[in-house]
Amino acid sequence: MFEVVIGLEVHTQLNTKTKIFCSCPTSFGDEPNTNVCPVCLALPGALPVLNIEAVKKAIAFGTAINATVHKKSIFNRKNYFYPDLPKGYQISQFEIPIVEGGEIVIDFEDGSKKTIGVTRAHLEEDAGKNTHQGSVSHVDLNRAGTPLLEIVSEPDMRSADEAIRYLKKLHAIVRYLDISDANMQEGSFRCDVNISIRPKGDKKLYTRAEIKNLNSFRFIQKAIEYEIERQSSAWEDGIYEQEVVQETRLFDTAKGITKSMRSKEDSAEYRYFPDPDLLPVIIPDDMMEECKKIPELPDAKKIRLIKEFGLKEYDAAVITNTVEMARFFEDMIERGANAKLSTVWLSVELPGRFHDGMTLLTSPVNSEKLASLVKRIQDSTISGKAAKDVLDYLMKNDVNVDEAIDKLGLKQVSDDGAIQEIIDKIIAANSDKVEEYKNGKDKLFGFFVGQVMKASRGKANPAKVNELLKKQLG
Amino acid sequence: MITLKEAMKLHKSDIAHLRDDLKKEIEKKKEIGAYVEQLTNKNISEYMDGIPIAIKDNIQVNGWEVTSGSSILQGYIAPYNATVINNLLHSGFAPFGRTNMDEFAMGSSTENSFYGVTKNPHDYSRVPGGSSGGSAAAVAAGIAIAALGSDTGGSIRQPASFCGCVGMKPTYGKVSRYGLGAYSSSLDQIGPITQNVEDAAILYDVIAGHDFHDSTSANIAHKKVSDFLSPDRKMTIAVIENYLQEANDDVREKMLDGIKALESAGHKIIYKNFINTKYDIATYYIIATAEASANLSRYDGVRYGNRAQSGNLKDMYLNSRSYGFGEEVKRRILLGTFVLSSGYYDAYYIKAQKARHLIKHQYEEIFKEADLIFAPVAPTPAFEFGSKKDPLEMYLSDAYTISLNLAGLPGISIPLGKNIKGLPIGGQLIAKAYGEQELFDGALSLERELKGEIG
Numbered sequence: 043m044f045e046v047v048i049g050l051e052v053h054t055q056l057n058t059k060t061k062i063f064c065s066c067p068t069s070f071g072d073e074p075n076t077n078v079c080p081v082c083l084a085l086p087g088a089l090p091v092l093n094i095e096a097v098k099k100a101i102a103f104g105t106a107i108n109a110t111v112h113k114k115s116i117f118n119r120k121n122y123f124y125p126d127l128p129k130g131y132q133i134s135q136f137e138i139p140i141v142e143g144g145e146i147v148i149d150f151e152d153g154s155k156k157t158i159g160v161t162r163a164h165l166e167e168d169a170g171k172n173t174h175q176g177s178v179s180h181v182d183l184n185r186a187g188t189p190l191l192e193i194v195s196e197p198d199m200r201s202a203d204e205a206i207r208y209l210k211k212l213h214a215i216v217r218y219l220d221i222s223d224a225n226m227q228e229g230s231f232r233c234d235v236n237i238s239i240r241p242k243g244d245k246k247l248y249t250r251a252e253i254k255n256l257n258s259f260r261f262i263q264k265a266i267e268y269e270i271e272r273q274s275s276a277w278e279d280g281i282y283e284q285e286v287v288q289e290t291r292l293f294d295t296a297k298g299i300t301k302s303m304r305s306k307e308d309s310a311e312y313r314y315f316p317d318p319d320l321l322p323v324i325i326p327d328d329m330m331e332e333c334k335k336i337p338e339l340p341d342a343k344k345i346r347l348i349k350e351f352g353l354k355e356y357d358a359a360v361i362t363n364t365v366e367m368a369r370f371f372e373d374m375i376e377r378g379a380n381a382k383l384s385t386v387w388l389s390v391e392l393p394g395r396f397h398d399g400m401t402l403l404t405s406p407v408n409s410e411k412l413a414s415l416v417k418r419i420q421d422s423t424i425s426g427k428a429a430k431d432v433l434d435y436l437m438k439n440d441v442n443v444d445e446a447i448d449k450l451g452l453k454q455v456s457d458d459g460a461i462q463e464i465i466d467k468i469i470a471a472n473s474d475k476v477e478e479y480k481n482g483k484d485k486l487f488g489f490f491v492g493q494v495m496k497a498s499r500g501k502a503n504p505a506k507v508n509e510l511l512k513k514q515l516g
Numbered sequence: 517m518i519t520l521k522e523a524m525k526l527h528k529s530d531i532a533h534l535r536d537d538l539k540k541e542i543e544k545k546k547e548i549g550a551y552v553e554q555l556t557n558k559n560i561s562e563y564m565d566g567i568p569i570a571i572k573d574n575i576q577v578n579g580w581e582v583t584s585g586s587s588i589l590q591g592y593i594a595p596y597n598a599t600v601i602n603n604l605l606h607s608g609f610a611p612f613g614r615t616n617m618d619e620f621a622m623g624s625s626t627e628n629s630f631y632g633v634t635k636n637p638h639d640y641s642r643v644p645g646g647s648s649g650g651s652a653a654a655v656a657a658g659i660a661i662a663a664l665g666s667d668t669g670g671s672i673r674q675p676a677s678f679c680g681c682v683g684m685k686p687t688y689g690k691v692s693r694y695g696l697g698a699y700s701s702s703l704d705q706i707g708p709i710t711q712n713v714e715d716a717a718i719l720y721d722v723i724a725g726h727d728f729h730d731s732t733s734a735n736i737a738h739k740k741v742s743d744f745l746s747p748d749r750k751m752t753i754a755v756i757e758n759y760l761q762e763a764n765d766d767v768r769e770k771m772l773d774g775i776k777a778l779e780s781a782g783h784k785i786i787y788k789n790f791i792n793t794k795y796d797i798a799t800y801y802i803i804a805t806a807e808a809s810a811n812l813s814r815y816d817g818v819r820y821g822n823r824a825q826s827g828n829l830k831d832m833y834l835n836s837r838s839y840g841f842g843e844e845v846k847r848r849i850l851l852g853t854f855v856l857s858s859g860y861y862d863a864y865y866i867k868a869q870k871a872r873h874l875i876k877h878q879y880e881e882i883f884k885e886a887d888l889i890f891a892p893v894a895p896t897p898a899f900e901f902g903s904k905k906d907p908l909e910m911y912l913s914d915a916y917t918i919s920l921n922l923a924g925l926p927g928i929s930i931p932l933g934k935n936i937k938g939l940p941i942g943g944q945l946i947a948k949a950y951g952e953q954e955l956f957d958g959a960l961s962l963e964r965e966l967k968g969e970i971g
Contacts, residue, residue, distance in 0.1 A: 074825050086584065087576045087598055087695040106764040119810045121856075123833055130813020179829075181818065313856035314866060318702035318807055319730050458851050 044239045044274050047247060048205050048266065049197035052212060053190045053243040054222040055168065055230035056099045062135065062167050062189035063090030070228050074182035082187035084128035089319050089511075092117075097323060099141045100165055102331035103191060106215050107160050109144025117165075117320045121313045125181045126170035134192075136314040139164030140323065146195075146215070147341065148207040149359070152450035159196030159206050161174055164188050191221070197236065199246065202266035206259055209233060210363075214340045217365040226257050233262055240274045245280040253300050254289045264291040269300050343368055351381035358390045366402045373409035391430065395437050402494060407436050414443035424502050428452040428496065456503040461494070461510055464502065468493045469514065487511065517658040520715035523567045524608070533613065534661075536567050541574040542613065542659045550654035552614040554581075555631040560565035561819060561922035563601075566610030569719070570663035571823050572653045573614045574621055574697035575706065577601050584697040585617045585629040586838025589821045598695020598705050599730065600723040607722045615650030615663055618844045620812065621671055622698040623647050623914045625904070633901060636678060638939055641700075642898040645675030651709045652679040653741045656940075662719050666696055668703045670798055670893070670917025677893035677942025681961075682933045683709045684716045687949045688924035689734035691720075692727030698811040701732070703915055703921040709808040713959045716928065720952065722745040728938035729939075734950070741953045747961035753778055753945075754788045759916055762793075767936040771892050774932045774943045778890065783958070788882050791914040795869045795871055798916040800847075801911065802855050802868035809852030815840060829931050847907060876923040879948070886960045889946040891927045897939035917944070925965065926952050928959045932966065 058204060060069055066083035080088035104111035118136040129478035148156050170178055170186035193212065199205045213231060216222040224231035238250040251269060256262045269291070278283035291300040338346070345363040347353045353361070361371045367388065374384045392405065392412060407415075415432060418424050424432060424447055435446045447453055455461060469476055481487040492509045518534065522553050526534065546554045552573055553560045571577060573954055574584040576594040576962035579600075581587035601611055618628040626634045628648025634649045637644040637657035644653040648665030655663050665672040667685035674681025685707045696706055703964070708719035725738035760771055779785055817823035817836030823834030841849070855864035882889060894913050904910040920927045929942040945962065947955035 083819060083822070084698040085576075085595070086574075086582065086589070086592070086814070087594075087693075089694050091729060091731050121810055121813065123813065123816060125816075125818045125829070128814060128819060129810075131810050131815055311858060312851065313809075313858075313861075315806060315810070315856055315861070318732070319698075344669075 043242055044270075044277070045242045045244070046200055046270050047197045047238045047240060047250075048199035048201075048207060049236040049250075050195045050199070051210060051234040051236070052193045052209070053222055053234075054193065054216050055188050055233045056189040056191055056221055057223050057230075058093055058095040058099070058189055060093055060095075061097045061187035062093050062165065063187055066187065067223060068188045070182055070230075072182070072471075074184060076186045078139075082128065082183060084130075090133060092320060092323065093189065096142065096165055097140065097325065098329070098333045100163065100188075100191055100218070101325065101330060102192075102221055102336050103163055103216065104141035105336050106219055106339055107141075107144030108147055109141045109163070109164075111141055111325070111334075112138055112324050113330065114138065115140040115164075115323045117253065117317045117323070118314045119317045120166075122168065122310055124172075124173050125179065126183070126186065126193070128170070128183060132167060132168035132169065132318055133214050133320070135164035139447065145408075146208060146211055148204060148211050150207070153355070156204065158198045158204075159395075161194045161196050163191050163193045164374060166192055179230070197238075202263045203269075205235065205266060205499065209259065209262065212339070213277045214362075214364060218339050219336055220365075226259075227508065229257065232257065235266060235269075236378070237266060237269050237273075239277065246247055246296045249288050251286065251288070251300070253293055254290055255292045261293055261295055264298050265300055268298060272300065285319075340368070347381075351375075353381060357385045357389065361385060364402075370402050370412075371411045374413040374416065376411035377410060377417075380420050381415040383416045383419060384413070387412055387429075391433060393434065404442065407433065411436060411443055418443060422454055422456055422505070423447065424452050424454050428454065428500060442487055444451060451516075452501060454503045455498055455501045456506050458506070458510065461498070461502050461506050464494050464497045465510055465514055467491075468497060476515065486516070490515070517661060517711065519711055520567070520662045520718055524663050524718070526567075526882075528565070530612055531565070531567055533534045535562075538568055538612070538659065538935040545657055545659050547640070547745075548637055548653055548657050548659070549632060550615055550634050550650045550657060550659060552585075552616055552631050552650070556615060559793070560613045562610070562612055564605055564610045566605065566608050568661060569604055569609050569658035570613045570615050570651055571601070571611045572651050572663070572665050573617050574666060574699075575600060575664060576697070578615065579610070579661075582614070583630070584621070585619045585632045586633065586840065586842070586845070587822060588815045588817075588836065594697065594819045597833070598706075599692035599727045600696065603725070605800065609722060611661070613654070613658075613667075614646070615654055617650055618647035618671075619845050620697065620808070621647040621666055621668055621704075622808070622844050622848050624670070624674060624910055625649060625899070625901075626653075626675070627901065628842055630842065636898045639898065639937070640688040640935075642900050642939070643678065645678035645894070645898060647671040647675075647966050648683070648709060649675045649678075651867050652676050652683060654682055655679070655681045655709050655711060661709060662807075664706055664719075664723070666699075666704055666706050667710045667921065668699045668705075668804060669921050670914045672707045672709060673893050673917050673927060673942070673944055674796070674913065677931075677944075680940030680942070681709055681711060681933070681941075682713055682716045682742045682928065682930055682963075683707065683809065684720060684928040684955075685920065685926060686720060686724060686952065687734070687926040688921075689732055690724045690738075690926070690950070691828075692725075692730040692733050694729035698807075700807040701811060702807060703800075703804055705921075712740065713928070713930065713940050713956060713963045714745065716959075717745060717956045720956075723823055736938035736950075739953075741956050744953060745942045745960055746957050747781075747964050748960070749954075749957045750782045750784070751887035751958055752786060752885065753888045753890050753958065754786050754882050755936065756790050756889060756891040757787045758789045758791075759891050763893065764896050766897055767892050767941055769896060770932040770935070771890075771943055772939040774890065774962065774966070776964055781961045781965040783961070785890075786886060788886070789920070790878060790962075791875075793919075796875060796919040796922065797911055797915060799868045799875065799922060800914070803872065803922070805852030806856050806865055806868075807846045807852070811842075812845065812849055815848040844907065862872030869953060872922045875919050879919075879923045879925060879946075883948045887947070887954050891944055891946065893942040893944045896935075897935055897941050921944055922945075925949055926955050928955055930959050930962055
């Protein structure tokens, strides 16, 4: 009976080497207040100078979501006081953002798609960080001035599931473009959720709550579900007007609930005006052209993998889901690994062996090793079964694939003579079964294969075993 | 006092002597209060050796306490040099002493300084003008060879006029603002205050030029003006007739002397009118205060300067800023905050931007016919301390200077002579954007003509 209306604001830190208005490094996790200068400390007399790299990354994003990239955009001052905001205003874009009017397509398991509108994306500077210890508060300004791209969606999502799919697709796009590390834990990909409900069929937008402090997909899901429940219950209990007000709510990760942070009465008056210290951003034509050349994006890559390698839609989706996996896959292919085998070993076998937060980036088996392993299956050096043991070994030991195969003694026997010798022994020892087989009990063929493989301790090339057995048994 | 040009011929040891003599003289003339050090009984601030240049207290010098004349910045030590300071050092000059100023350059009399007032060297009962009153008084009193000031709405030209020295405001973007404590970013410019026109040209050449650290700095190679000064060049000069009529008798009389001098120097005088100055004043006080309201937000007691005792964050802001800022600064922050508020933004800030375009346009129209404009600097000579209690009345003393900042044009204030009470009166020449060569050429010709007449 209710329909949920969700719009998302994502702040993604652009992975420029230096800050957006000064030349301090943007590195994460350094000693507090070490990556600072007169500009990002807002000392008297210091002035901002725009880092053009941030603009380039914004152009790439606008291109990726099929949006208008404005040749001219303007930086404004957004005024408010907070200890982590050194100037007492944030330099942001207001009337004319650099990117306006794009779209992101989300996919569902059943193959259906939905287009989510992107209202705008604008450049701004990040604030620092406040930490509180008892009655004392500290301010770390290392992060102050880190470039952010704030990406604002249309209120087009109708469930937590759609919101998560949008975020994952957005995340994949910024990673494919390599414009952001988009690490949610480190805060380089942050999301605010605007959410309201309305009776199904109603076209009007009702009061929305804005939820902040969401640093994982799981929390976003939970927060949305909680908020839907809170707003619908209020409606049903007839206390919607009192309970649901336009406000900012914080998600309490411990309790799994959202709590009011600022009330409407305090709603900020930001007094935006154009920053007189910065000229309008005017993108030269050649720079615009250059920055519009962007790498292949997840959807295009998926279609290509299906077409080029005959991957199944599902597998192609898994492979292209993250840029890390897509890159890993393409590197394996480049090294001569078979596409279908690579898909299985990359999407199932390798991740199945990850532990303690290991990822493709930290995996001891890199694309080169996994490609070698797959190639050893392709050239019949080892069987697929043996390859699993080799991979186990490679996860724990820093050796190359051939060394591991030798070490484990898993080199496949493809030599006709050696296999024939085993076959002869097995046939001699099972004359009764040979008789049964010849009398039509075809199923016994598998028994003979099994026996030969067992006798070879799994090393005999199964194809060869099959071939020679067929010849022998007729 | 030795001129800047003369000082540049001195040997290193002579410069050291000059600095020592200057210190003695500064100590002797403490009563003037041109330097912050004179008002606080401290040794004159120094940084490196070189020909000493007095520095307004809002220009950052590495290791100096730079406070913009404010209580809120007491104890703040600047950790870097403004670009103009580095430029001085590269050319053999050195910052020498902090000159007094209206707090955050907001004022026309230097009465709004945390450190107390600076006296006009020509009459101790009168103000030196402002906001660069300390710089102008130091030069006029012979306790500085030359000084740097900053001009947002006349803050170099008006005190130069009140004190009888030369003060020049460059084209917006010609001199880097990096390291200048900001009042109004789209109007502020640093400029020289000197004993004569040639010194002003020399000092302007030293500080001008493109600076990567200031995005509004004009990205064009600086062509030295002091090497090409040609006072014999004949120009067409537009006199702003309605300003002449509005100004008081003393000012009008000196302006007429100035016009006569320009004519006898061979320049062609034409007469033009400007729109009523009430529009300039309204436009200026909207734009300047709007920008200032944001520029001064960084003085919050969090990272540096004075933090007032308080039990929570809100009180920390409230108390630090309530106690740290003076009345005029608070008035302008409030006004600026108001004009940017939702519901008023269009009516004030946007309208002021439109008016600013009109003001700029009116200059462009005149410059179609004239090479330079000649106008009074201020409606009156230096006034007495405490005589302008009403802030609006004080704002009127900027009436003839602010439109030039709104249009981003260069201007120079030149002494035209003194009234019967011995108070100096200045006139200003204004050139088109980047027309500093014409400006100095015209100024030098006027100065030469007047000196010839007087001397």
